[in-house]
Amino acid sequence: MSIAIQLENVTKRYRTGRSRTIVDLVASSVADMRGQTTEVHSATRGKIDATIHALRDVSFEVKEGAGLGIIGRNGAGKTTLLKMISRVTWPTSGTVRVAGHVVSLIELGAGFHPELTGRENVYLGAGLFGLTRKEIDRQFDAIVSFADVERLIDTPMKRYSSGLYARLGFSVAIHSNPDIVLVDEVLSVGDASFRRRAMEALRSLIASGKTVLFISHDMWNVRRLCSDILWMDNGSVRAYGEAGAIAETYMNEVNLQAMQNQATSLQSHRGGTGEVRFEHVDLYTANGAPSARFAQNDTLVIRGSYVASKAVESPVFQVAIVDIDTGVVVTTASTAGRNTATTVQGPGEIEIRFTHLPLRPRQYVLRLSITDAFQLASYDVVTAGPRFAVTGQGAGVDSLADEQDGLVTLPFEVTHRPQIRHATDSTQIRHRLGTD
Amino acid sequence: MSSKQLSDKPERISIGAYFELFMNLTRREVKGRYSQSLFGAGWAIAQPLATMAVFTLVFARLGKIPSGGAPYPLFAYAALVPWFFFSNSVMSGTMSLVTYRNIVTKTYFPREIVPLAQVGSRLVDITAASGLYVLLMLYYQLAVTPWAALIPLFLLLLLLFTVGVTLATSAINVFYRDVNPVVQIGLQLWLYLTPVAYPLSAVPDRYRPFFLLNPLTGVVEGLRAVLVFGREPEWGVVAISAGLIVTIFIGALILFKSTDKYFADVI
Numbered sequence: 183m184s185i186a187i188q189l190e191n192v193t194k195r196y197r198t199g200r201s202r203t204i205v206d207l208v209a210s211s212v213a214d215m216r217g218q219t220t221e222v223h224s225a226t227r228g229k230i231d232a233t234i235h236a237l238r239d240v241s242f243e244v245k246e247g248a249g250l251g252i253i254g255r256n257g258a259g260k261t262t263l264l265k266m267i268s269r270v271t272w273p274t275s276g277t278v279r280v281a282g283h284v285v286s287l288i289e290l291g292a293g294f295h296p297e298l299t300g301r302e303n304v305y306l307g308a309g310l311f312g313l314t315r316k317e318i319d320r321q322f323d324a325i326v327s328f329a330d331v332e333r334l335i336d337t338p339m340k341r342y343s344s345g346l347y348a349r350l351g352f353s354v355a356i357h358s359n360p361d362i363v364l365v366d367e368v369l370s371v372g373d374a375s376f377r378r379r380a381m382e383a384l385r386s387l388i389a390s391g392k393t394v395l396f397i398s399h400d401m402w403n404v405r406r407l408c409s410d411i412l413w414m415d416n417g418s419v420r421a422y423g424e425a426g427a428i429a430e431t432y433m434n435e436v437n438l439q440a441m442q443n444q445a446t447s448l449q450s451h452r453g454g455t456g457e458v459r460f461e462h463v464d465l466y467t468a469n470g471a472p473s474a475r476f477a478q479n480d481t482l483v484i485r486g487s488y489v490a491s492k493a494v495e496s497p498v499f500q501v502a503i504v505d506i507d508t509g510v511v512v513t514t515a516s517t518a519g520r521n522t523a524t525t526v527q528g529p530g531e532i533e534i535r536f537t538h539l540p541l542r543p544r545q546y547v548l549r550l551s552i553t554d555a556f557q558l559a560s561y562d563v564v565t566a567g568p569r570f571a572v573t574g575q576g577a578g579v580d581s582l583a584d585e586q587d588g589l590v591t592l593p594f595e596v597t598h599r600p601q602i603r604h605a606t607d608s609t610q611i612r613h614r615l616g617t618d
Numbered sequence: 619m620s621s622k623q624l625s626d627k628p629e630r631i632s633i634g635a636y637f638e639l640f641m642n643l644t645r646r647e648v649k650g651r652y653s654q655s656l657f658g659a660g661w662a663i664a665q666p667l668a669t670m671a672v673f674t675l676v677f678a679r680l681g682k683i684p685s686g687g688a689p690y691p692l693f694a695y696a697a698l699v700p701w702f703f704f705s706n707s708v709m710s711g712t713m714s715l716v717t718y719r720n721i722v723t724k725t726y727f728p729r730e731i732v733p734l735a736q737v738g739s740r741l742v743d744i745t746a747a748s749g750l751y752v753l754l755m756l757y758y759q760l761a762v763t764p765w766a767a768l769i770p771l772f773l774l775l776l777l778l779f780t781v782g783v784t785l786a787t788s789a790i791n792v793f794y795r796d797v798n799p800v801v802q803i804g805l806q807l808w809l810y811l812t813p814v815a816y817p818l819s820a821v822p823d824r825y826r827p828f829f830l831l832n833p834l835t836g837v838v839e840g841l842r843a844v845l846v847f848g849r850e851p852e853w854g855v856v857a858i859s860a861g862l863i864v865t866i867f868i869g870a871l872i873l874f875k876s877t878d879k880y881f882a883d884v885i
Contacts, residue, residue, distance in 0.1 A: 184622075184624075185624055186624075188624060196883060197883075197884075265882065268726055269629070270725065270726055271880075271883050277626045278626060279624045279625060279626045280624070280626075280629075281624040282622045282629075283629060284726075286724070286725060293721040293724070297650065298646065302646075305642065306642050306646070309635065309639045309642050310639065310721060311725070312629070312631050312632075312727075313635065314632070314634045314635050315638055361622065
């Protein structure tokens with residue numbers, strides 16, 4: 183297997199601060215001559231020079247045909263890596279070697295001009311990726327149909343939604359004969375069906391021997407697509423190797439942080455009149471341990487503490503479990519008619535317990551609300567509450583990979599009778615499967 | 619298609635793709651400028667025409683500047699057309715890389731295509747303005763002599779100089795943003811320091827060396843000589859200009875290609 187990408191002791195330093203002017207140049211030259219540091223303060227404009235290390239002595243190799251997931255916190259250097267591989271920027275020291283045609287999708291629709299139509303932008307974008315007009319002509323229909331923009335292809339792109347923008351950008355890139363594809367979180371925009379097609383396209387690229395580098399915070403997608411993972415931390419390589427073990431460690435660390443963030447997640451997306459308000463909502467397993475991960479058929483305990491600022495009669499608490507990917511509400515649980523009717527004032531606690539959660543391995547978010555007894559007026563609406571993930575049967579991170587569709591696992595039985603012929607029965611309407 | 623060799627240099631883009639990218643950006647510039655206006659490329663003619671009218675009033679009527687025997691409007695217009703090609707190219711070219719920052723920071727392509735596209739879009743303008751020049755020549759019943767065969771030479775010098783200056787200013791402007799206002803002001807003044815509204819012969823001898831240092835002097839005087847006066851250009855002046863232009867062009871090219879790696883970091 184030949185090497186597609188090779189980084190050797192790559193370091194990248196950036197100068198931050200606002201754009202320099204010639205006055206700054208003079209000021210820093212004077213400072214240099216005096217032997218002072220490069221941090222120059224301008225009396226009127228404040229600090230103008232500071233150095234940040236985006237990458238520190240990074241070395242690794244990627245083989246041809248590999249699917250590499252690149253993970254890490256924001257600011258860890260992932261995007262800088264991709265920019266180096268796509269030759270947008272160059273290392274301060276060290277060497278970046280690349281074999282083949284690189285196509286990168288760093289942020290949406292590179293080069294698309296809002297005043298031009300989709301058609302014109304396809305030619306512009308594909309041209310930026312190195313295709314000639316003839317080559318684009320040949321691929322044009324495929325590009326447009328993959329992105330599903332036939333209707334709007336001759337409309338200026340300023341009228342496109344951001345999802346459409348991303349789809350067209352992705353489609354142009356995929357069809358540009360890449361040997362190496364760099365994808366940077368582009369798949370977080372666009373509806374679920376497009377995301378699935380995009381993942382499929384990337385998967386078939388890998389299958390046909392192309393190299394794909396995939397930055398994502400979504401471990402599910404990374405695990406599905408990538409055989410290896412590169413974990414960047416603060417500009418250095420923290421781990422590089424087979425996806426399984428690295429993803430597991432990463433997930434555990436992220437899980438801890440996710441639980442710490444539960445308290446803050448209630449702050450956003452609040453509605454309602456406020457007579458009764460949730461203070462904290464936490465998730466627990468059956469034995470009372472706080473968690474953001476649950477196995478299939480586990481027990482999910484949702485415990486919320488609330489405060490009623492005045493006496494309220496029989497509030498109804500409701501929680502909805504929503505699938506993050508599709509936005510589908512899997513189920514709602516409401517305290518209406520559950521004998522918790524009482525007048526509340528001041529602080530209190532409500533617990534809703536799901537035993538034997540039939541949810542499939544996916545990511546979910548809770549929507550919470552407190553309404554009056556008739557569910558007409560809302561006291562509190564939390565549209566994006568605590569998140570949790572359901573893990574599957576496999577060991578470690580293989581439990582995160584879920585090849586099957588569907589949000590819940592329902593019990594079912596199978597009866598199979600091979601080689602039975604059906605007698606024609608004219609009194610029954612039969613659904614016939616076939617080519618009529 | 620691609621060589622698939624591990625290399626630390628950017629991927630070579632085919633001449634065809636390079637040219638098409640250039641045409642794409644140029645087309646986009648031209649469209650952007652003229653698509654929503656009433657007169658379209660007519661504005662390319664209005665600029666030298668209007669300036670010529672004002673110059674005729676101010677320099678010829680009020681200032682009584684000699685024009686060497688040719689009708690003054692023609693004299694001025696013939697120099698204004700190449701001037702505006704140069705001046706407009708540099709004016710929009712200087713900011714062009716910053717304007718196109720979204721593609722510079724996200725995808726690799728030969729960066730010089732961006733300022734070159736600015737120059738390319740002005741070729742449309744100069745073609746339109748030259749069309750009017752032909753009409754003016756007919757109006758003034760000016761004969762064309764065999765010296766007109768030298769026109770391509772001067773146009774080439776004009777192009778080289780324009781490209782050179784644009785590459786240089788666009789590159790420096792990426793790193794030092796106050797280049798742009800300096801260029802804007804400088805161009806306004808430069809017009810008057812070039813023998814456009816007046817002939818070089820009207821310049822007193824003690825100032826002449828400074829005027830010769832202006833590479834556009836040779837271009838403008840040469841073009842006027844072969845086109846308006848139908849006579850041999852002053853080869854000494856042309857040679858000085860040509861030497862300066864070639865040097866500046868090569869210098870600008872080196873400057874641009876040695877700094878374009880860092881554009882995306884700073885822009």
